[in-house]
Amino acid sequence: MPIKVLLVDDDESFRAVTAIALESEGCEVQEAASGYAALEALQIAQPDVIVSDLDMPGLNGLELCHRIRSNPNLAQIHFVLLTALIEPDGSGLPVVHEADCCLSKQTHFRNLYQQIKSLAFPAHQNLQ
Template structure:
């Protein structure tokens, strides 16, 4: 079956052009013209990826993303007008997995969508990984801390798993982009930094003084052996 994508975009012309381009790439595309309609569609069926414009009237993209994250770990790619905007970081903090800037190339967007879908289908690892009081079950896609379940998005789970598999070794932002997001040539290190911050809020006893996911200045991140 083709990957299913929900486009939430209020500009009819842009929405239809993007939908047509993604359909030509073999994707199953549904459309919503507002945040409210998008949330309604999401209540009706499951999608593989959500393409979400940030600047929506009424319920904006940031709030839509926050509401999605309360109940779902479906990958969200946000659409923004400026790559250097603070909106990028704010959108990632709200729970988006990736972003694209207008105008974008349909083939690049479809490549990102397919990369997120491939990643969400699991690691194929059967063994459990233990980091202190954190236990990761890659096959089940679950994490516990001190026996209590930790709710992670798919991106946060993949990030934690990749770091745990290389416990003691520093992984650069570029390497994490390739391992977690599935690409490196058009990636952005902000994706890594914001998701590390989000991950720390969930797995660290004190996120401001991390001991699980540590920073190695000028190099990247690691989980101490």
Template structure:
């Protein structure tokens, strides 16, 4: 189901809600605020929309018939073409553990129902601002990464990275000096439902090191024993 087409202003939002009256009202109010809106009344319909449209954000009801909102969120995060799309969960659940569960599933934000359109708009604008910043040119030490062109350079020379090594560097350079466990890297790079051997991370880290570190250059990928990996310009020890 598709909302009326308006001039692109704030972005395209996929709204997933099984209450027809609430779906219609929220869609109308979001369009009045300058969004374009695609709608779906259950999880399966939402996945069908996502096959043909890449929204700028997804507003997702938790309690959907059949495929739940959490299941849809997991599918989004497991899809390499969609995993960076911001997801805002809407739910009547009030327990703190439910909020944690939703965020751990991959949601970017969590909003209790009923909520005002002003609050929903403000949360969406914040998500979209953070998402837009993901296209800014990134740098750490003498490495630069351009998310729009996928060009990576070190000290002015072009680097050649495989797709997985690029995704690893993109994650690490956005979180400099933060240590990621192997399990966290597997989940962030390959998705929640993909079965990959844990040592696969070590293989790709070695390939990343080989790609970015030239003769005489500082190894910027730090191995933290029994913990994981980080992008750091301090000393490294290869524990992996």
């Protein structure tokens, strides 16, 4: 069963490319152009993992994460923050609060996928 991912980013190019990349790894990706669009999508869909940009106009990544964690129906969904504010080596990592983890936007998509997979199937990770 493919991992269901909700990809939230205001940057259309990044969103489109990352969606294709994750799909090529076997994920089922749904896109949202903003925090509000993501909340709207969550009313119907139930993804395994949300991958969201941190710095977005309107509702930013941290606020979105907080909304999800505050909603009992959504609180169990894994949340991965992406940000251009930290370096690929992870330095400059902001306090992510309620998110599961935070990755640099320049992280290779395979690393991102690994992170998503480990969150979605913790047992599977242990086998590896």
